[in-house]
Amino acid sequence: xxxxxxxxxxxxxxxxxxxxxxxxxxxxxxxxxxxxxxxxxxxxxxxxxxxxxxxxxxxxxxxxxxxxxxxxxxxxxxxxxxxxxxxxxxxxxxxxxxxxxxxxxxxxxxxxxxxxxxxxxxxxxxxxxxxxxxxxxxxxxxxxxxxxxxxxxxxxxxxxxxxxxxxxxxxxxxxxxxxxxxxxxxxxxxxxxxxxxxxxxxxxxxxxxxxxxxxxxxxxxxxxxxxxxxxxxxxxxxxxxxxxxxxxx
Numbered sequence: 001x002x003x004x005x006x007x008x009x010x011x012x013x014x015x016x017x018x019x020x021x022x023x024x025x026x027x028x029x030x031x032x033x034x035x036x037x038x039x040x041x042x043x044x045x046x047x048x049x050x051x052x053x054x055x056x057x058x059x060x061x062x063x064x065x066x067x068x069x070x071x072x073x074x075x076x077x078x079x080x081x082x083x084x085x086x087x088x089x090x091x092x093x094x095x096x097x098x099x100x101x102x103x104x105x106x107x108x109x110x111x112x113x114x115x116x117x118x119x120x121x122x123x124x125x126x127x128x129x130x131x132x133x134x135x136x137x138x139x140x141x142x143x144x145x146x147x148x149x150x151x152x153x154x155x156x157x158x159x160x161x162x163x164x165x166x167x168x169x170x171x172x173x174x175x176x177x178x179x180x181x182x183x184x185x186x187x188x189x190x191x192x193x194x195x196x197x198x199x200x201x202x203x204x205x206x207x208x209x210x211x212x213x214x215x216x217x218x219x220x221x222x223x224x225x226x227x228x229x230x231x232x233x234x235x236x237x238x239x240x241x242x243x244x245x246x247x248x249x
Contacts, residue, residue, distance in 0.1 A: 023079030
């Protein structure tokens with residue numbers, strides 16, 4: 001039995017759900033609500049000491065970190081290959097996956113705060129949020145959480161984050177122009193799958209034109225191909241069980 005602990009709109013959870021759908025792996029859902037802070041409760045931290053999603057439990061073998069999980073799923077289960085057999089292409093694949101972690105994740109996270117997360121946290125009393133932060137296992141994340149609650153994200157921080165994403169997207173455009181139709185060439189891979197949730201989030205942030213056809217035609221075509229895949233529909237159709245959440249996507 002494969003059990004997946006995830007949050008409906010978490011980009012890292014979406015990545016793992018895409019992998020599960022592409023490989024047609026049966027799994028059991030355990031939804032961890034990030035905005036009632038279930039991920040910082042002792043029972044979940046016992047599974048995932050970082051207090052983040054997703055986590056998988058495969059017959060008692062627990063793994064964390066989405067990029068680790070998708071490679072594990074590739075090796076542990078049958079289904080379409082998502083990692084190239086060629087060592088060079090595998091290296092390129094891992095570089096793109098690394099870029100999602102190094103560049104995309106932190107900057108999308110920052111840009112999501114004012115646009116999406118702030119409204120979710122406004123209903124909490126400040127004293128309660130301070131108590132919640134004390135449960136976070138990572139003191140750096142706890143301090144960032146409280147700083148954003150108090151100050152939000154500044155215009156300069158947002159500008160820097162958009163600049164970083166612009167740089168990453170220019171790399172995607174160039175790679176697709178040189179190789180296409182997928183990031184590694186003719187075959188869809190974990191490189192495409194790892195990047196997809198960040199494009200999905202950029203589309204609902206204030207600058208969706210960053211992935212539009214006018215600015216980046218190859219990225220827009222690639223993104224349309226991603227969204228046409230049945231696995232994308234399956235992975236992203238998971239709805240938030242908490243109907244009081246004001247964010248719909």
